[in-house]
Amino acid sequence: xxxxxxxxxRWPSEAQRGRLAFGAxxxxxxxxxxxWDEDVRLMRAAGxxxxxLAIFSxxxxxxxxxxxxxxxxxDVMDLLHANGIAVDLATATASPPPWLTAKHPDxxxxxxxxxxxxxxxxxxxxxxxxxxxxYALRLVRVMAQRYAxxxxxAAWHVSNELGCHNVYDYSDDAARAFRSWLRARYGTLDKLxxxxxxxFWAQRYSxxxxxxxxxxxxxxxxxxxxxxxxxxSSDALRDYLRAxxxxxxxxxxxxxxxxxxxxxxxxxxxxYASWAAEVDFVANDHYVRPGPQALDELSFSANLTxxxxxxxxxxxxxxxxxxxxxQPINIAKRSGELLRDSLTHVAHGADAVCFFQxxxxxxxxxxxxxxxLPHAGADSDVFRSVTQLxxxxxxxxxxxxxxxxxxxxxxxxxWNSWWASEADSHPTSRLRYRQExxxxxxxxxxxxxxxxxxxxxxxxxxxxxxxxxVLHVVPAPLVERLTRYAAGGGHLVTTYFSGIVNEHDHIxxxxxxxxxxxILGVRIEEFSPLLDHDTVELDNGVTGTLWTDRIDLVxxxxxVLAWYKSGEHTGRPAITRRPVGDGSAAYVSTRxxxxxxxxxxxxxxxxxxxxxxxxxxxxxxxxxxxxxTDVAQFLFLINRTDEPVDLSAIDGEPLVGAGTEATxxxxxxxxxxxxxxxxxxx
Numbered sequence: 001x002x003x004x005x006x007x008x009x010r011w012p013s014e015a016q017r018g019r020l021a022f023g024a025x026x027x028x029x030x031x032x033x034x035x036w037d038e039d040v041r042l043m044r045a046a047g048x049x050x051x052x053l054a055i056f057s058x059x060x061x062x063x064x065x066x067x068x069x070x071x072x073x074x075d076v077m078d079l080l081h082a083n084g085i086a087v088d089l090a091t092a093t094a095s096p097p098p099w100l101t102a103k104h105p106d107x108x109x110x111x112x113x114x115x116x117x118x119x120x121x122x123x124x125x126x127x128x129x130x131x132x133x134x135y136a137l138r139l140v141r142v143m144a145q146r147y148a149x150x151x152x153x154a155a156w157h158v159s160n161e162l163g164c165h166n167v168y169d170y171s172d173d174a175a176r177a178f179r180s181w182l183r184a185r186y187g188t189l190d191k192l193x194x195x196x197x198x199x200f201w202a203q204r205y206s207x208x209x210x211x212x213x214x215x216x217x218x219x220x221x222x223x224x225x226x227x228x229x230x231x232x233s234s235d236a237l238r239d240y241l242r243a244x245x246x247x248x249x250x251x252x253x254x255x256x257x258x259x260x261x262x263x264x265x266x267x268x269x270x271x272y273a274s275w276a277a278e279v280d281f282v283a284n285d286h287y288v289r290p291g292p293q294a295l296d297e298l299s300f301s302a303n304l305t306x307x308x309x310x311x312x313x314x315x316x317x318x319x320x321x322x323x324x325x326x327q328p329i330n331i332a333k334r335s336g337e338l339l340r341d342s343l344t345h346v347a348h349g350a351d352a353v354c355f356f357q358x359x360x361x362x363x364x365x366x367x368x369x370x371x372x373l374p375h376a377g378a379d380s381d382v383f384r385s386v387t388q389l390x391x392x393x394x395x396x397x398x399x400x401x402x403x404x405x406x407x408x409x410x411x412x413x414x415w416n417s418w419w420a421s422e423a424d425s426h427p428t429s430r431l432r433y434r435q436e437x438x439x440x441x442x443x444x445x446x447x448x449x450x451x452x453x454x455x456x457x458x459x460x461x462x463x464x465x466x467x468x469x470v471l472h473v474v475p476a477p478l479v480e481r482l483t484r485y486a487a488g489g490g491h492l493v494t495t496y497f498s499g500i501v502n503e504h505d506h507i508x509x510x511x512x513x514x515x516x517x518x519i520l521g522v523r524i525e526e527f528s529p530l531l532d533h534d535t536v537e538l539d540n541g542v543t544g545t546l547w548t549d550r551i552d553l554v555x556x557x558x559x560v561l562a563w564y565k566s567g568e569h570t571g572r573p574a575i576t577r578r579p580v581g582d583g584s585a586a587y588v589s590t591r592x593x594x595x596x597x598x599x600x601x602x603x604x605x606x607x608x609x610x611x612x613x614x615x616x617x618x619x620x621x622x623x624x625x626x627x628x629t630d631v632a633q634f635l636f637l638i639n640r641t642d643e644p645v646d647l648s649a650i651d652g653e654p655l656v657g658a659g660t661e662a663t664x665x666x667x668x669x670x671x672x673x674x675x676x677x678x679x680x681x682x
Contacts, residue, residue: 047390
């Protein structure tokens, strides 16, 4: 087997190798020195073996431009090492100190409206500022040189959640960097003018200096300018990541480097598919958002992160033990949810489970954000659940280093389509790309069928069924890949507003769905989005919202799987499937939601010869994820309900749950409400 950890944590001791990592962000500089000893004592009691340190400590480490204070950090590094706790050491560059922004206010980001984002929160810096980079890299160099040989150092943590609050900067620095990026992309102004369709609204550029970011304008800015600015902004942050990483590698070549992604964050500004190769191991932050698909979205995010990691194990850098502080209403987790949420990430390939943060803050903007050690202290249900999780992760040591077992179905996720499909001046402003992808994922979970979530550039040729929801941006090479896939026996499924534009956000002419028109065998002359609260009925008993299409069949071989039963297109096709070589290509022309997609997906799965690996009686109640090594297979069975589930029909040696102490299941081979069982097969 290929080494699943080509560049993983540099564990300080041999005893820590071959185990799952467990810990949190640790902020000892928020607390007096006497608290630190209690911290490490309780960390050991909980099973913590790694912490992320110094993430927001720049002002403490460098109190003024010409002074440094490393004494406290030396002490805590030594203390952690003495207690067998490894350190994922942050470069501390996430938030510049007040002395820097006072001296150089020109490092502060600027909004599209021309407003400056002032100090007082975090991430108040421009990704393209040469001044900020000079000061930040100076700090990185000093830290790397100081701690290069420290035995606690397990990994470098570049900045923190790059782009969480500063992904889009419209400053003059950004304008200059944007022009350089465009020169590299297009080479000549003629090619840029062609790509941006600047003949519309007299926008043609005659000099590079005329080009600006898409700042506040009289009406909708140029669509391709907007799309390219999103690409540029993601690349600018990636370039900054590279700058810190390259410096760290030059000084500490044996220490792995990572940064924490936010794979499904609302910002959607970072194309992590293009970032993943830049780090030694992928790390991700995830926070549950309450709602009927909350657990499905958690699984979706973990699944996608595992595939961004290329199948290698990855690091869950942050999630919450209970309530967060930044949602409109912050709900505490119920009994069992801390363990279930954590192990769902492990099920999808995480070899590290960490939280924000270790000790809940007494002051500051995140004082109401839960932590491993809450305000109530160690005598609390939260800390008891944390300790229970530590025991479960210890029992799952055999899982460490295993890889995810591929499914036979896949969902493609594409950042360019996410950006472009939700742009302004479109047929509807209600379309939500991520929601459509999640709805399909929920339908798979309801049917008990494992599915992989892949970036669109990943290899999908070996999957029997590939769903590409709202695949809006389709360059010519992707058309060729999809056509070869179906002709070779694969079953492709796509949806409304797919295949519409090329990489320049130009329409594929000749009728919709544009680039996918031939493979699907259908033609649409005009879009038919629905008004809010309008619905259409299909003859298979499901209801559509958001969108409909007036479909004409252009290939007599196309099979109609469902017809519109109401609305403007009554009697016309709503869902189609066309034979392509040894495979097929299906089209779903309306939003059906998770419940409406279930019967449609069931029929598509049957045509592809796919079925659930779970017993019929627990499908939909339990999510199945699988990891494996050369000699063992690990089944993660996650209870999606608030009721116990009988697992007696599933064979395997229980490592966690199903009668083991870790979940206190009521009886052997029964999965507790909101519980997780992990079974090993050899």
